[in-house]
Amino acid sequence: MIHFDNVTKRYPGGHTGLSNASFHIGQGEMVFLTGHSGAGKSTLLKLIGLLERSTGGQVRVAGRNLTRMKQRQIPYHRREVGMIFQDHRLLNDRTVFDNVAMPLIVAGLGHTEIGRRVRAALDKVGLLNREKAYPITLSGGEQQRVGIARAVVSKPPVVLADEPTGNLDPDLSREIMHLFEQFNQVGVTLIIASHDLELIRPMQRRILTLNQGRLESDDR
Amino acid sequence: MTGNSQKKRQSASFDTGRRLRPYTWLLRHLQVALASLGRFTRSPLSSLMTAAVIAIALTLPTGLHLLLNNLQLLSDSWDGATSISIFIRQEVEPQRLGQLVSRLHTKPGIDGVRLITKEQALEEFQQLSGFSGALEALEENPLPPVVVVTSRLETPEQAQALLAELEQLKETDFAQLDMQWVRRFQAITDIAQRAILVLASLLGAAVLLVVVNTIRLEIQNRHAEIEITKQIGGTDAFIRRPFLYMGVWYGLFGGVIAWLLVLLSLRLLEAPVAHLAGLYQSGFSLIGMDTPTLLVLIGGSTLLGLVGSWIAVGRHLAGIEPD
Ligand SMILES: Nc1ncnc2c1ncn2[C@@H]1O[C@H](COP(=O)(O)OP(=O)(O)O)[C@@H](O)[C@H]1O
Ligand SMILES: [Mg+2]
Numbered sequence: 001m002i003h004f005d006n007v008t009k010r011y012p013g014g015h016t017g018l019s020n021a022s023f024h025i026g027q028g029e030m031v032f033l034t035g036h037s038g039a040g041k042s043t044l045l046k047l048i049g050l051l052e053r054s055t056g057g058q059v060r061v062a063g064r065n066l067t068r069m070k071q072r073q074i075p076y077h078r079r080e081v082g083m084i085f086q087d088h089r090l091l092n093d094r095t096v097f098d099n100v101a102m103p104l105i106v107a108g109l110g111h112t113e114i115g116r117r118v119r120a121a122l123d124k125v126g127l128l129n130r131e132k133a134y135p136i137t138l139s140g141g142e143q144q145r146v147g148i149a150r151a152v153v154s155k156p157p158v159v160l161a162d163e164p165t166g167n168l169d170p171d172l173s174r175e176i177m178h179l180f181e182q183f184n185q186v187g188v189t190l191i192i193a194s195h196d197l198e199l200i201r202p203m204q205r206r207i208l209t210l211n212q213g214r215l216e217s218d219d220r
Numbered sequence: 221m222t223g224n225s226q227k228k229r230q231s232a233s234f235d236t237g238r239r240l241r242p243y244t245w246l247l248r249h250l251q252v253a254l255a256s257l258g259r260f261t262r263s264p265l266s267s268l269m270t271a272a273v274i275a276i277a278l279t280l281p282t283g284l285h286l287l288l289n290n291l292q293l294l295s296d297s298w299d300g301a302t303s304i305s306i307f308i309r310q311e312v313e314p315q316r317l318g319q320l321v322s323r324l325h326t327k328p329g330i331d332g333v334r335l336i337t338k339e340q341a342l343e344e345f346q347q348l349s350g351f352s353g354a355l356e357a358l359e360e361n362p363l364p365p366v367v368v369v370t371s372r373l374e375t376p377e378q379a380q381a382l383l384a385e386l387e388q389l390k391e392t393d394f395a396q397l398d399m400q401w402v403r404r405f406q407a408i409t410d411i412a413q414r415a416i417l418v419l420a421s422l423l424g425a426a427v428l429l430v431v432v433n434t435i436r437l438e439i440q441n442r443h444a445e446i447e448i449t450k451q452i453g454g455t456d457a458f459i460r461r462p463f464l465y466m467g468v469w470y471g472l473f474g475g476v477i478a479w480l481l482v483l484l485s486l487r488l489l490e491a492p493v494a495h496l497a498g499l500y501q502s503g504f505s506l507i508g509m510d511t512p513t514l515l516v517l518i519g520g521s522t523l524l525g526l527v528g529s530w531i532a533v534g535r536h537l538a539g540i541e542p543d
Pocket of ligand 2: 038041042043162
């Protein structure tokens with residue numbers, strides 16, 4: 001599903017985000033990405049979601065070569081990759097429902113279909129009763145779950161999460177991880193970046209470890 | 221699930237998802253247009269103020285243009301007929317004067333001939349000037365008879381030719397074309413027309429800048445929304461659209477308000493103009509907003525809104541990328 005061949009990302013100004021990384025993640029896998037701060041976890045996820053472009057090597061996702069993808073095709077690629085961020089990035093002037101509906105509106109779905117899918121996604125993250133609430137009235141854990149609902153509402157085959165539990169206490173974090181496991185069970189390919197080894201080790205999944213932009217280990 | 225529906229699902233996702241059916245496409249545009257209108261009404265005061273600035277800028281050239289139209293109409297009604305006054309030599313006898321009048325009547329190109337005898341001229345002069353006493357003191361009537369020839373001629377050249385011909389008559393002392401001032405007036409209105417065009421261009425540019433700046437601020441305010449929309453796969457066209465519609469609304473509302481302002485101004489001028497026309501025993505009344513002007517005003521301002529927002533979007537949208 002996701003192939004990295006000698007991928008390097010050098011930022012303008014000379015910082016290296018990722019250097020010579022090669023790995024393959026199969027369809028339906030759930031993989032953790034770890035490493036200290038600045039190791040390149042976010043960079044790696046951004047390369048998959050085409051929020052950044054690699055400066056060397058080749059990235060392929062679902063058979064598409066991202067290295068050669070044209071600018072105007074990028075939006076269509078991004079629709080196939082759900083992304084979750086530590087700071088959830090919700091719009092505070094819109095209700096939970098409207099936030100979650102955004103990817104469907106962008107994709108041009110009809111009104112009734114949008115309603116049906118948004119409620120299904122909110123139901124999955126346990127927030128069906130909060131659809132009319134505004135994000136700021138929700139707790140941190142709830143906000144993160146809205147972010148997750150938005151990332152999965154359009155049923156993308158790949159979901160990326162960048163430190164999704166960074167601001168949450170251990171109990172809430174485990175809840176979120178449990179949610180990811182459920183998505184994985186229905187075939188979604190998941191990559192979750194986290195530096196919290198205590199949280200991810202017990203999950204007994206594949207762990208990619210980055211160190212200063214290099215892939216240090218790949219533990220299955 | 222059959223293979224057919226499987227295929228349909230796939231094509232709906234990545235590669236051909238970008239082609240919407242015309243009906244869906246239209247519906248989507250309508251939704252965006254209405255959503256942009258909704259944003260408008262959410263901060264009615266600032267939206268209205270921007271539209272009012274646009275309107276005032278457009279009212280000025282539109283109003284001046286209509287004023288000029290009215291003045292031209294006024295001059296048109298006067299220059300339809302050219303008149304030439306032939307001042308007759310004092311020694312010409314009254315019966316030769318009669319022959320001259322009937323000769324002129326038969327001349328091609330002449331519509332009307334009116335004779336003002338010495339006596340009539342004196343009477344008229346006395347009436348108009350109030351100098352009756354002074355003139356009665358004169359022993360002889362100093363005023364010459366005048367033959368006024370009216371003619372419907374298309375060009376000033378034809379009028380000049382007729383004038384030259386009439387000057388050659390042996391009865392003529394001198395002849396005078398009474399249309400010079402109309403020509404002068406027309407030259408002035410030509411200049412005014414140009415000036416209004418220049419003014420309209422400058423104020424149009426001002427409207428454009430107002431829209432560009434307003435949309436730029438709107439883009440800034442919606443920075444987070446644009447970033448997220450790009451991140452979840454919104455195309456440039458999708459992201460651009462609400463801002464373009466917003467520009468169109470600003471232009472349209474500005475144009476409509478300008479129209480109302482012009483109507484109001486005309487309404488205020490109506491009574492004084494009627495009064496003035498009454499003094500001149502003229503049935504003249506102001507012509508209001510004509511359809512071509514209205515179309516240019518509304519269409520032009522809407523176009524300015526679209527172009528302005530297009531410029532703003534082109535300059536500021538590309539700079540926003542999710543990170
Ligand atoms: N936009 C950027 N511009 C320049 N350097 C960057 C940028 N983003 C990340 N980096 C650099 O790339 C390296 C990896 O960063 P990042 O991928 O964010 O690591 P992590 O997510 O593991 O903390 C760091 O040295 C960071 O300074
Ligand atoms: Mg990071």
